[in-house]
Amino acid sequence: MSRHRVAFSFSRIITIAVLLLFLVISVAPFLLVWSAAFKTKADLVTNVLGPPKTFHFENIRKAWIQGRFGTYYKNSILVVVPVVAGTILLSLANAYAFAYFRIPAKELLFGIILLGMTIPMEVVIIQLYYHLLNLGLLNTLKGLVLAQIGMGIPFGTFFLRGTLKEIPRSLIDAAEIDGAGTFAILTRILIPMSGSAIMTLIVFFFTWTWNEFLLTLVVIHSDSLRTLPVGMAFFQGKYTGDTPLIAMGAALMTLPIIILYIVLQKYVISGITAGALKE
């Protein structure tokens, strides 16, 4: 009996050791980068793992102004806000139409939209480039935003259609008898009842757009229009030798997102997994 207890606590120690090891693996890269961000080049060569002996805050200014992280931040926000708002509005209208209206060739249209969920970006970008060029939208944030909205609509429509279909039909019928129009039913009944689904989508489209790289790399060519990921990729090429500055760039990119993540973790985890797995 006692042997069993010893074995049990031994396995418990192993278990906790394994979890702590993975905790270190997950977190250490962040801590190392944030501490490297405040070192000088000379410091970093002799002291890779330790905390900075003195904090060199001038790296922040250097990355923000000289490294143009301020501009990249501004562009990322200018892209993310309209993409999230636009995708959700258009997806909501689509989902509404598919869930309740009588539309010719409804199944076919819905199928065509669903197809977009599995189309890889690689297939879109080659011709999108020339398409945007012809429309005069290449190398503009407007073009980037429109393409991202187009890319997001399939999942947004699919997800919200599921949400809207779960709302009891009797509520809608009752409102209709009271003389409410389709728009009033959407804005006064359906949207307020879909709050958490919409919140999940906001988080998903926010992180997705914020991190998008390949599309932006193809569409945007001026440095002054680059978003954070593309800006970062070029920045690291330009300052190859200056690891602390690159680390500061990485710190500026990761820290706000991680703070936001920890504050909103419930929505972030559920939003991102729902988006990824299309459940």
Added chain:
Amino acid sequence: MKSKRSVYDSPWRGLLYLMPGLITYALFILIPVVQTILLGMMDWSGLGKKTFIGFQNYLELFSDPIFFQSLANNAVLVFYIMILPTLLGLVLASIIELNDIAFRKLFEVMFFMPYILSLVVVGVIWRWIYNPAFGVLNTVLSAVGLSSLSRAWLGESQTALAAVGFTGTWVHYGFAMVVFLAGYSRISPSLYDAVALDGGGKWHEFRHVALPSLTNEMVVVGVYLFINSLKTFDLVYVMTKGGPGYSTNVLSLYVFRNAFQYNRNGYAAALAVTLMVIIFGITLLVTRARRRYEQA
């Protein structure tokens, strides 16, 4: 009394709601995709005229060693981005769940953290970790007296692909774990009680209760990460640009290069379509198998 008419019966009103989204999607996604599929059968430098060449691009694919090398590299990434994270995620979720670990929320939140970041910034961080001169990995190795193992991890073709792949493992295992934890939360406690009556231990609980109940999660995570490994672009672009040589070149990068650097748009389109067909094929196959499994 006339038969009941609903405001939802008018097709025009429905189409009105549908139009803005449908047009945006068609204009910026659907049309380019159809054009790309057609372009796969043409020769086009991006300027001048397109020449129809039938399936020549696809035939060329089969005699292109770089294509096969890329495909093989993607297959290696399937191990690092799909298989390893799925296994680690399952093990960690099971450890947390079956042992009633305190602070489980802390582990969940921290393990998931790498997944929310842009892969570009992940690539930048790990490029520094692998840096031969003052990178973290070599510093740690020499600190524990293993400096003979230190090397230019991303600069040598023997280690570069594994180094990129491991970064992918780091990003994805927490994601897999979170999905498995969600799966565990759907298992009814009464199932465990049945095992307890039989006198089974933790291993029995895992083997006979958890594992069969988590097949759905395993399929979903597996397929998603499989597709992710096939679409790997950001990490490779930032960490190695496909090098040294073609040792970390992947399909996505090869599409990008052919389209925007070598001006071989038709060939790039054929490559991209091949990638899409593989992804569609796998998705379809798994959906079918699942449906059959669920019916049985």
